[in-house]
Amino acid sequence: MEVKVINEQSLLLYFKEEISEVNYQEVDLTTQHILSKNIPDIRDVIPSYRAIMINFNNDSIDYKQLIEKLELDKLNVSKDDTYSKKNVIHIPVLYNLEMGPDLEEVASYNNLTIEEVVQIHTTNEYLVYMLGFMPGFPFLGGLDERIHTPRRSEPRVKINAGSVGIANNQTGLYPSDSPGGWQIIGRTPLKVFDQYSEPMTLYEAGDYIKFYSIDETTYNQIESEINDGRFNKEKWVTRSGH
Secondary structure, eight states: OEEEEEETTEEEEEOOSSOOHHHHHHHHHHHHHHHHTOOTTEEEEEEOSSEEEEEEOTTTOOHHHHHHHHTGGGOOOTTOTTOOOOOEEEEEEEOSTTTOTTHHHHHHHTTOOHHHHHHHHTTSOEEEEEEOSSTTOEEEEOOOGGGOBOOOSSOEEEEOTTEEEEEBTEEEEOSSOEEEOSEEEEEOOSOOBOTTSSSSBSOOTTOEEEEEEEOHHHHHHHHHHHHTTOOOHHHHSOEEOO
């Protein structure tokens, strides 16, 4: 782990220069360690793929004092047998050419059929490395290399909320309408981010997302239940632990 001073009120903790579940385990455990210290001078702790940003009140503490309080030298997270996966959130997705206008492109690029792309995409559990880009957007790791596909050469002006996409070796989920260049392969009817709910997202960093395929009738049923206030989250957004 390498500690860098970014400015008078921010530190960055850097881990190995790689994106992997093992590396993220160290990031996650270190984040938990920092939060467990309950240091009132810390304003925010923001984990990412291979780093943690710590924002602190420099009026009450300087970076040297903060590092000393964190006791990072006493933390050994490289081989922690107590670590286990968090929740796996199962999210329904309609995969077709209307909801996934780039589904055919992803299939063609990888010499697969559309059915094979869907089968591969719904097989893995994807680690939520971090939320960013917009509120509730999950950057997911674990995409099968058989469906790795470059971003679109021309980004779209609007991608609909709920759209599921692929960009190179990652997959992700748009929580709101947005411009974007990801290859869109499907859409969930769920409202995965709601600023008026607690929590605001269906998932958090460290969780896993597993997509499952639904048909158009089921998509419309879920959408109708949401619009009418009859949505049963426990029925459609199942959770399992490890």
